[in-house]
Amino acid sequence: MANIRHVCDVLIVGAGPAGLAAAWRAASSGVRVSVVDDNPAAGGQIWRGEQAKPSSAEPQAWFERIRSVDIQMINGARVFQQPEAGMLLAETSQDVCELNYESLVLATGARERFLPFPGWTLPNVMGAGGLQALVKTGLPIEAKRVVVAGSGPLLLAVAAYLRGRGAEVLLIAEQASSLQLARFSIGLFGKSSQALALKRQLKGVPYRSGCWVVAAHGADELESVTLIRGGKRWEVACDYLACGFHLVPNLELAELLGCSVERGTVTVDEFQQTTVSQIYGAGEATGIGGLEPSLVEGEIAGLAAAGKRDEARKLFPIREKHQKFADLLNRTFALRDELKHLAALETIVCRCEDVTFERLRRHRSWRAAKLQTRCGMGPCQGRVCGGAVEFLFGWRAESVRPPALPVRVESLIRGTE
């Protein structure tokens, strides 16, 4: 194992749309830019695989912009610690990277919210984005029967993608009510061409609002799911369940660095600066809004981090326009209370430590539950059950301690030198 040292003016964590937009703007301003990302290639989740083979004009244009400037890309590296101000440590499969910076942009993105229900731990029950990621990275899905369920616009995008790859999408179950969705459709004017394209791709696939999965069944892997709508229950045989309940921001690194987090998002000012000087936040980590707000926030953060505040200011009106859409999005896909009662007493909530709903409900805080049950103390460190216990019990994580992810002992030793 070697220690690799990088020095830059602006360091960006995350190579999704927000991170790439920040990198392009900062690099165009003439400062030295490095981008560190935990995936093998840039693009984040939404642009996974788009660098090698763009499927539409927008990612293609962005990757061309990225190639036109001088940026140091560090892929496959997971940031786990800040041993001192202005320096992060990241672990790769072989090495530890020391990343030295003047300004930092956190573009850490979001993950799906998972909610426990009987059978959700069975193999082949996955996130909606989870199954899409697997198919994008080589899983054949042709002729497989898939139920897409949960909440949020991602369900439609995933269903359309899977269908395009030959999957038999049996049903899309959206927990939001038809009334909530109608308001959202009215607010979709700016995106109507996108909405129409999705509608075309999903022609003939039932889209059920006010509908959700109450149980998944199978011996060693998924065989069927039970759905509920308007009090009526029915069972559907399937090969995969792609189920995610909208998104939650990845906040661990921001919290580790002492940035203030409010209402589940990283707090930022008009220049996307967090409460810690010279640390900026952009994209889903600062609030779930999708691609467009992520790009403009990234651009603003990149310019501000490079000291170009006047240029950043010119982009404020664009951000404001997208913010309205983001607000509507989050109101529309707010989770209904019935979902709090899906888990049976014996249903596992913390998948790392196999902690059941029954054991958790006796406790008054996550801290108490952690101490008594080890909930959230396994390898994922609460990244999966955290979103669930927040919704089920109103618990929020109280602190994030280094390392932010499980790392090799050698890397830890490096972090304490």
Next chain:
Amino acid sequence: MPETVRLSVNGVSVEMPAGSMVSAAILKSGTYAFRRSVTGEPRGPLCGMGICFECRVTIDGEPHCRSCQIVCKDGMDVRTDG
């Protein structure tokens, strides 16, 4: 770069498009249980993006590799614990 790679999953040979992830190769080989949970339940990938740690397998003798974050290479030996 060759267009496909060939690796072994629990002794079963699997051909994958170059650039595929190990997690996809395991599912393609017909194995759905990647690991056993602390109480012995079979588990497979959930998040597909390196967050959940459910897709951990042994690759070329190294345990606890997140198969959804590792690109398939020719001759790789993948072992699940399912």
